[in-house]
Amino acid sequence: MTLYYSLVFALLMAEMAIFMGLIIPMPFKMKRKMYNFISESPLIAKLQYGMKITFIFILILFVDSVNRVYRVQVEMSALMKDSSGAGRAAAIGSERMEVQARKFYSQRNMYLTGFTLFLSLILNRTYMMVLDVLRLEEKNRMYEGDPAADPTKNKDAKKLDPDYRADAIAQLKREVEKKDKEIEGIKKQSEGLRREYDELAAKYNQTNPGDKKGN
Structure with a gap:
């Protein structure tokens, strides 16, 4: 097995281990913290981006292997047709073994x-389904009166909710707009103070011309 196919095999084993980690039973709080770490860690985000590029190369290898299988099958069919006669069949025997x-x-x-490639699609879909199950379980706990599942008190529960993320982004935008308005107000105030200072300086120079000459 060549080096890149050995790496593909190692990736397949890693995917199988991750899949087992996704479906293995574990306490709700532990699973929630694990998924929060996966969804928020910048290192995981960079790793997922690199894996997307890796799967593109694996797709190229898959297309190439399918093409090779087809060509070998055509070559095998040609050998079967040319194997008429005992002598000819004995001569083609070694070639046939090599083609096989x-x-x-x-x-x-x-x-x-x-x-x-197929397992990568399954992993992605399983991850999204587990996130949906966690959100539904969190809402179910909240409806049953569990205080630990209250999304207003539980930060981990809110992080799994896409509505909370949208609200957080909207709140940050409002805060940025508020800060921009405050900065604009400070600029206008500083400009007004500068104008008042210039007017006072001009009046002072008009009322005290001697001080200006002395200077």
């Missing part, structure tokens, strides 16, 4: 890359 070996490796690579 290439067919095996091509199919192995196709299955490896295909399952890796």
Whole structure:
């Protein structure tokens, strides 16, 4: 197995381990904290971006392996047609074994890359479904009167709610607009003070011309 297919196999094993981590039963608070860390960590976000690029290369390998399987299958069919006669069949025997070996490796690579891509889609969908389940369970706990599930008191619960994120973004925008207005007011106030200072300085120079000459 070449180096890049060995890396694809390692990625497949990592995906299987992550999938088991997503579906393994664990306490609600622990699962909620874990998903909060995954959704908010900048390191995880960078890792997900890198994985998207990696899966593009794996898709290219998958297309190439499918193409190789097709070509080997065509070559195998051609050998089967040319194997008429005992002598000819004996001569083609070694070639046929070599083609079958290439067919095996091509199919192995196709299955490896295909399952890796398919499992990546399953992981993404499973992650979104678990998030939905956590939000529903949080709301269910809140309706049952659990104070720990109150979204107004529980920061972890609010972080899982997309409505809370939208409200937080809107609140930050309002605060930025408020600060901008305060800055504009300070600028206008400083300009008014500067004008008053210039007017007072001009009046002082008019009423005290001697001080100006002395200076």
